[in-house]
Each structure stands twice: as structure tokens, then as C-alpha cells.
Amino acid sequence: xxxxxxxxxxxxxxxxxxxxxxxxxxxxxxxxxxxxxxxxxxxxxxxxxxxxxxxxxxxxxxxxxxxxxxxxxxxxxxxxxxxxxxxxxxxxxxxxxxxxxxxxxxxxxxxxxxxxxxxxxxxxxxxxxxxxxxxxxxxxxxxxxxxxxxxxxxxxxxxxxxxxxxxxxxxxxxxxxxxxxxxxxxxxxxxxxxxxxxxxxxxxxxxxxxxxxxxxxxxxxxxxxxxxxxxxxxxxxxxxxxxxxxxxxxxxxxxxxxxxxxxxxxxxxxxxxxxxxxxxxxxxxxxxxxxxxxxxxxxxxxxxxxxxxxxxxxxxxxxxxxxxxxxxxxxxxxxxxxxxx
Amino acid sequence: xxxxxxxxxxxxxxxxxxxxxxxxxxxxxxxxxxxxxxxxxxxxxxxxxxxxxxxxxxxxxxxxxxxxxxxxxxxxxxxxxxxxxxxxxxxxxxxxxxxxxxxxxxxxxxxxxxxxxxxxxxxxxxxxxxxxxxxxxxxxxxxxxxxxxxxxxxxxxxxxxxxxxxxxxxxxxxxxxxxxxxxxxxxxxxxxxxxxxxxxxxxxxxxxxxxxxxxxxxxxxxxxxxxxxxxxxxxxxxxxxxxxxxxxxxxxxxxxxxxxxxxxxxxxxxxxxxxxx
Numbered sequence: 069x070x071x072x073x074x075x076x077x078x079x080x081x082x083x084x085x086x087x088x089x090x091x092x093x094x095x096x097x098x099x100x101x102x103x104x105x106x107x108x109x110x111x112x113x114x115x116x117x118x119x120x121x122x123x124x125x126x127x128x129x130x131x132x133x134x135x136x137x138x139x140x141x142x143x144x145x146x147x148x149x150x151x152x153x154x155x156x157x158x159x160x161x162x163x164x165x166x167x168x169x170x171x172x173x174x175x176x177x178x179x180x181x182x183x184x185x186x187x188x189x190x191x192x193x194x195x196x197x198x199x200x201x202x203x204x205x206x207x208x209x210x211x212x213x214x215x216x217x218x219x220x221x222x223x224x225x226x227x228x229x230x231x232x233x234x235x236x237x238x239x240x241x242x243x244x245x246x247x248x249x250x251x252x253x254x255x256x257x258x259x260x261x262x263x264x265x266x267x268x269x270x271x272x273x274x275x276x277x278x279x280x281x282x283x284x285x286x287x288x289x290x291x292x293x294x295x296x297x298x299x300x301x302x303x304x305x306x307x308x309x310x311x312x313x314x315x316x317x318x319x320x321x322x323x324x325x326x327x328x329x330x331x332x333x334x335x336x337x338x339x340x341x342x343x344x345x346x347x348x349x350x351x352x353x354x355x356x357x358x359x360x361x362x363x364x365x366x367x368x369x370x371x372x373x374x375x376x377x378x379x380x381x382x383x384x385x386x387x388x389x390x391x392x393x394x395x396x397x398x399x400x401x402x403x404x405x406x407x408x409x
Numbered sequence: 410x411x412x413x414x415x416x417x418x419x420x421x422x423x424x425x426x427x428x429x430x431x432x433x434x435x436x437x438x439x440x441x442x443x444x445x446x447x448x449x450x451x452x453x454x455x456x457x458x459x460x461x462x463x464x465x466x467x468x469x470x471x472x473x474x475x476x477x478x479x480x481x482x483x484x485x486x487x488x489x490x491x492x493x494x495x496x497x498x499x500x501x502x503x504x505x506x507x508x509x510x511x512x513x514x515x516x517x518x519x520x521x522x523x524x525x526x527x528x529x530x531x532x533x534x535x536x537x538x539x540x541x542x543x544x545x546x547x548x549x550x551x552x553x554x555x556x557x558x559x560x561x562x563x564x565x566x567x568x569x570x571x572x573x574x575x576x577x578x579x580x581x582x583x584x585x586x587x588x589x590x591x592x593x594x595x596x597x598x599x600x601x602x603x604x605x606x607x608x609x610x611x612x613x614x615x616x617x618x619x620x621x622x623x624x625x626x627x628x629x630x631x632x633x634x635x636x637x638x639x640x641x642x643x644x645x646x647x648x649x650x651x652x653x654x655x656x657x658x659x660x661x662x663x664x665x666x667x668x669x670x671x672x673x674x675x676x677x678x679x680x681x682x683x684x685x686x
Contacts, residue, residue, distance in 0.1 A: 082527075089528035097544055205422070208676065212669035214620045214640075216627050217661035220647055224658070228651035343533030347624055351647060361536075362628050365543030373540050381532050388531075 072396060079392050083385040090381045091143070091374075095136055098370045104128075105370050109152045139374075148378070149371035153364050158375035161360060166379065167250025168238060169349065169356035173341045175253075175272055176280035180334060184284040185323075188291025188330070193318045195296055203288065210285030215344045219278035219351035226274060236353040239268045275352040279344055283337040290333050294326035328395055335391035339384040416681050417674065426673025433667045437486040444480035452635035463655055470655035472645070478655060481637040482663045488638055489667065492553055493618040497611055500557045504564025505607060509595045511565065512572025523569065529562040535624055542630040552631050556621055560614070567610060571603045605682040612678055616671030623664050639664050 106122040107114065123129055127138050142149065148158035191203040210218075227235045238252055239245070243264040245255050253272070256265035298304065299322050307317050349358035357376065364372035417423040441447050445466050455475030463470045469478035511522040529537070541555035575581060576599065584598050623640030625631035632638040639660045646656025 085524065086527045086531050089524065090532055093528055094532075094540065097541060208672050209665070209669060212616065212620075212672050213661065213665040214624045214627070216624065216640075216643060217664055220643060220650070220657050220661055224651055224654060339531070339533050340535070343535030343539075344624075346535065346539070347627060350628065350644075361539070362630070365539055365630065368544065373543065377532060377536055377540055380536050384531055384533060 072393065075396055076389070076393060079389045083389055087378070087382060087385060088140075091140070091378055092136065094374050094377045095139055096132075098374050099132060099135065105368075108368055143378075148375035151364065151369055151372040151375075153367050153369045153372060158372050161372065162357070162375055162379050163250075165355070165357045165360045168252075168354060169342075169345050169358070170383070171251045171253060172272065172276055172279060172348070172354060172356060173338070173345055175276040176283065176341055176345075177334075177338050179276060179280040180283035180287055180337060183280070184287025184334075185291055185327075185330065187284070187288035188326075189295065189318055189323050191288060191292040192295035192299065192322065193314065195292075195299070200292075204292070207285035207288045211282045211289070213282075214347060215279050215282060216347035216351055218281045219275065219348045222274050222278050223351060233274045234271050238271050238355060239264065240271075243267060275348050275354055278351070279341055279348045282344075283334070283341060286337055287330055287334055291323070291326055291330045294329050295322045298322045298325055324398075328399055331391055331395055335388050338387045338391075342380050342383055413678070413681050417677055420677055422673055423677030426670045426677065429666055429670030430674060433486055433670060434490065436483050437490050440480075440483040440487055444477075444483045446477040446480045449476040449480045450484040450635075450637055460649075460653055462653075469659040470653075472642075472656055473649070473653075478642070478659050481642065482639065482660060485637040485639045485642065485660070486663070486667065488549065488632055488636065489619045489622060492549070492556070492622050493615045495553050496556045496560055496618050497614060499553075500560035501564055501607065501611060503557075504561035505568050505600070505603070507561070508565040508568030509572050509599060509603075512569040513576050513595050513599060514591065522565070526562045526565045526569075529559065530566070532559075534559040535621065538621065538625055539628065539630050542625055547630050547633055549632050549636070552622060552625060555625070556618060559621075560618070563614075564607065564610070567606060568603050571606060572599050575599045575602055609675055609678045609682060612671055613675035616668035616675070619664065619671075620668050 104119070104123070106119045106126060106128060110118055110122060127135050130138075146159060148162075150156065151158050151161055154161055187203055187207065191200045191207075194200050223235065226232045234240070239256075243256075243261070245252065245259050245261065245264055248255050248258050252268040253265065256262075256268055295318075304317060304321055307321050312321075345356060346358040346361060348354065349356045350362070357380075360372070361376050363369075364376065417427060436443055440450075444450075453474070453476055455471075457475065458467070458471050459475035460473050461467055461471040461475075467477050467479070469482065471477055472481070507522055507526070511519045511526075537559045538555040541558060542551060545551040545554070572595075581594060581598055584594050589598070619639075622631060623638070623643075626638045626640035627644045629641070629644065631640055634641060642660035643657050643664075646653060646660070649656055
């Protein structure tokens with residue numbers, strides 16, 4: 069078996085165990101809370117008979133382990149139950165709202181890599197100088213406020229005071245794009261509508277940047293501190309004595325080994341973004357999982373809460389598997405040790 | 410300790426951090442004295458002065474029922490700081506103990522404890538806290554429980570990694586050879602060497618607890634009105650942008666100032682104590 073496939077199988081296996089753990093945890097939290105889910109679902113005017121019937125249907129009279137068993141069996145068929153809030157299958161609700169959130173998070177993730185890593189390299193290359201000091205101060209400010217504060221500040225500055233960007237939404241109402249993937253940036257291209265693509269891209273800039281800001285700062289800070297350590301190694305000294313240009317030393321010799329820990333953090337920050345997207349979506353009226361998530365939480369809609377948390381955690385685990393694989397690809401030590409064993 | 414403090418004061422950035430944190434802590438403690446309108450912490454209505462832009466004596470303006478935003482921020486700091494202290498006081502001992510046990514004992518203990526930790530780490534922190542808050546009732550106590558539940562695993566992971574490398578050190582082997590109990594080795598031998606890293610993380614985390622708690626209340630899942638809270642003040646004010654900008658900008662900056670202060674100190678501590686996270 070090729071080493072990468074074996075690594076993938078191992079990581080997927082661990083992720084599955086963790087995901088089952090997550091489902092058990094969230095299912096347990098949802099069941100130990102006070103209040104009868106059947107009564108909440110049917111409202112205050114329900115007759116005792118109707119409540120008893122629904123309790124029976126939802127298996128609420130069975131022991132906890134049995135209930136969890138029914139839940140897992142449904143889950144294996146891709147059934148997360150019906151949302152009490154929308155009266156639709158939770159899976160369909162999530163399928164409707166998730167793409168908008170994922171689109172936002174993916175664009176923010178790309179911004180994090182595109183801005184965070186170069187800033188970190190720049191800071192390390194000129195360590196001790198004014199460039200380094202200003203980058204470090206700005207990035208520390210970046211991690212010091214929650215993304216909703218950045219979202220509000222960016223909106224005020226670049227949508228109201230200097231109206232460069234739209235205030236809210238995913239795309240202007242004038243465009244109607246048939247939904248294929250749910251990702252507007254993809255669907256507009258599939259429809260061959262370049263103007264609509266530009267419009268959607270223009271809408272996503274501010275929310276994605278607000279979401280990415282703390283990740284950019286985190287990635288820059290970590291890359292810098294790893295690179296500063298690498299700069300003290302003898303082989304850098306040697307590269308310098310060969311007279312290699314500073315830029316090449318920075319990117320080829322000092323940056324590469326620092327990339328691995330940075331990527332681990334980027335994976336973790338991606339997870340945090342899936343949660344923080346809730347905050348940014350609320351500010352920019354972004355039609356993602358946020359409004360649905362908060363609404364079902366406030367209504368104690370158990371199926372929908374469990375489903376939302378499970379799907380977000382699954383996304384997070386998938387990202388981490390991808391990050392692990394990327395690290396395995398760039399790290400010769402992992403690549404070769406796998407091959408040797 | 411006093412040496413560390415001396416270094417903190419000498420560096421301009423960490424000195425700024427100390428000043429910011431001291432300002433935040435003092436204004437929370439002495440809110441009753443400093444606040445121009447102490448009664449505005451509660452459900453007070455003053456329609457004669459509602460929605461006023463910053464002007465004396467309302468230096469940060471007034472909200473839609475005429476309450477002084479500056480006074481409310483001072484009382485909101487109080488809630489944030491209490492939350493930070495309580496969450497860390499509960500989460501750190503739990504996380505550290507589990508991390509020590511998993512790292513030092515190894516074997517099945519390690520496997521089970523670390524997989525449980527993984528489960529908590531693979532739910533985005535905010536989502537876990539949100540669902541717990543929603544399922545319980547959104548109150549200050551439940552907010553503390555929810556944030557604590559998501560916080561301990563980070564300390565488990567930190568201490569677990571430290572304990573795993575420490576247990577190979579000579580001093581641990583020496584203690585084991587002379588027959589020290591497992592508990593003694595864990596808490597008396599290994600733990601003291603983890604303290605610098607734990608302290609650094611706690612300083613940084615104090616800011617992040619404030620940040621997460623404000624995020625929860627921003628979504629309406631935290632401290633409930635009329636209790637002043639920085640997150641819910643931003644959420645309330647965001648509805649009236651851009652006209653009543655002071656309703657969001659000042660509470661938002663208040664979060665930034667507090668968290669920035671703790672981060673500056675934590676960053677400096679990390680360099681002084683030579684701890685990596």
C-alpha cells in the first residue's frame with residue numbers, strides 16, 4: 069500500500085472515532101437538558117395524548133443508549149431527523165445554508181495563507197527593524213478583537229464612510245443565478261455570467277477579510293517566530309557565506325521548515341473560522357448557517373442543533389486530514405519514514 | 410518574579426500592556442466611583458438624553474434609552490473580568506491534571522484521555538459554547554460553564570506534550586528510582602517545570618476568554634440585558650450603523666483594549682520565560 073494511502077486511511081479512521089465521540093457528546097448534552105423535547109415541539113396547547121404519541125415516536129421513553137442507537141442508525145442513512153423550527157429534514161436545511169458559509173470560510177482561508185505567510189516571512193527577514201515591529205504590533209492588534217468587532221469596523225469604514233464595498237448580502241438582487249453547487253462564485257462562472265461573478269466576489273471581500281483577520285495575524289506571528297528560530301541554524305549561516313541573495317535565503321532555506329508548524333495552526337484557525345463565521349454572518353446578513361444555527365439554538369430545536377454541530381465538526385476533521393496530508397507531502401521526514409517502514 | 414516584572418516594565422510594548430490591563434482592572438473594580446452615571450448599569454430610562462453623540466458629560470454618547478455608554482462599559486468590564494477569573498480558575502486545574510495523567514502515565518490512560526480531548530478540540534470552540542448556552546439557559550453562570558467546557562482541553566494538550574518530554578528527563582527517573590509515588594512525580598516533579606508555559610498561556614487566555622464571552626453575548630447567547638456586556642452592546646448598536654456609530658465602536662474598542670493589553674503581557678512573558686506554545 070502506498071504510504072500516503074496508508075496515512076490517509078489511518079487519519080480517516082481516527083477522525084471517524086473522534087466524530088462518533090462528538091456525536092455522543094452533543095447527543096448527551098441535548099438529552100440531559102431540562103425540558104421535554106416533545107412538549108417543546110408541540111407547544112403549550114398540546115394534549116397529553118399527543119405528547120405521549122410524539123414521545124413514543126421519538127423513542128424518548130427508551131433508555132439513553134437505545135436512543136443513541138436509533139440516532140446512529142438514522143445517521144448512517146444520512147437522516148438527522150426533522151427540524152422543529154423549519155419542519156423540514158435537518159439535512160436539507162443544512163444543505164441549503166452550508167455552501168454560503170463554506171464559501172466565506174474558504175475565501176477567508178485563502179486570504180489567511182496569501183497574507184499571513186508573506187507577512188510572517190517579511191517580519192522574520194527584517195527582525196528587529198521597524199518593519200518587524202510594525203508587523204508584530206499590527207498582528208497582535210489583529211488577534212485582540214473578535215471578528216464581529218473587525219466586521220463592524222470594516223463595514224463602517226469601507227461600506228459607509230468610504231462606500232467601496234456593499235453593506236450586506238452575497239450578491240445584488242438584479243442577478244438571478246441558478247443554484248448548482250450553492251457556491252455563488254462557482255455557480256456564476258458555470259452560468260457564464262462574468263458580471264455576476266464580479267458582483268459576488270465584490271460582496272465577499274469585506275466579510276471574508278473580517279473573518280480572516282485574526283487568522284492572518286496568527287499565521288504571520290507563528291511563521292515569524294518559527295523562522296527566527298531557523299535563522300539561528302548553522303546551515304543558514306552557510307547559505308549566507310555562499311553569498312546567496314537574502315530573498316532566496318528567506319524563502320528557500322528559512323521559510324520552508326517553518327511552514328510545517330504554520331500549516332498545523334492554519335488548520336486549527338480554519339476550525340475557529342467555521343465558528344467565527346457565525347459572528348461575521350450576523351453583521352453582514354450573510355445567508356449562511358449562522359442565522360439558522362442561532363435560531364435553532366434559541367428554540368432548543370434538538371435535531372437541528374445536533375445536526376449543525378456534527379456537520380461543522382465533520383468539516384473541521386476533514387480540513388485537518390487534508391492539512392495532515394499536505395504536511396506529509398512537504399515534509400521529507402514523514403515522506404521517507406513512511407516509505408521505509 | 411520581580412525580575413520578570415522589571416523586564417516587563419523596561420520594554421515599551423509590555424509596559425503599554427501593563428498600563429492597559431491595570432486601567433481595565435482598576436476601572437472595573439472602581440466602576441462605582443469612576444462611572445458618571447452608576448445607575449445606568451441597570452434598566453434605567455432617560456428619554457431626555459437618548460441617542461446622543463459623544464459630548465460632555467456623555468463622553469462615549471448615550472444609547473437608545475438614554476443610558477451613558479461609558480458607564481455601561483465600566484460595568485461590562487467587571488462582568489468580563491469575573492468571567493475570565495472563574496473560567497480559568499476551573500478550566501486550568503482540570504486541563505492540567507488530565508494532561509499530566511495522560512502524558513506521564515501513558516498506555517490506555519493516555520489513549521482514552523487524549524481521544525476525549527480530541528473530541529472537545531474538534532468542535533469549533535464557539536459552536537460548542539453556543540450549543541451549551543442554548544440548551545441551558547443564557548445566564549452568567551451558564552456562560553461560565555459553557556466557556557469552561559471548551560477551555561480545559563487546550564491546557565490538557567499543552568501539559569500533555571510537556572509531560573511527555575519531561576518524563577524522560579533525569580530528575581524524573583531519579584525520583585522514580587528512589588520510589589516516589591506517581592502522584593508525587595506528576596505534581597511535585599513534572600508540574601513545577603510546566604508552570605512557566607501554563608502561566609504564559611493563562612495570561613494570553615485571559616484576553617481570549619473575554620473575547621469568546623463577548624462573542625457569545627453578541628449572538629444573544631450570553632449575559633442577558635439589562636446587565637451591561639460588551640458583546641451585546643455591539644450587537645445592539647450594530648442595528649443603528651452608521652448613524653449611531655458610538656453605540657458599537659466604543660464597546661468594540663473596549664474589547665480590543667482589554668484583550669490587546671493581556672496579549673502584550675503574554676507575548677513578553679513568553680519571551681522572558683522562554684516558553685513556546
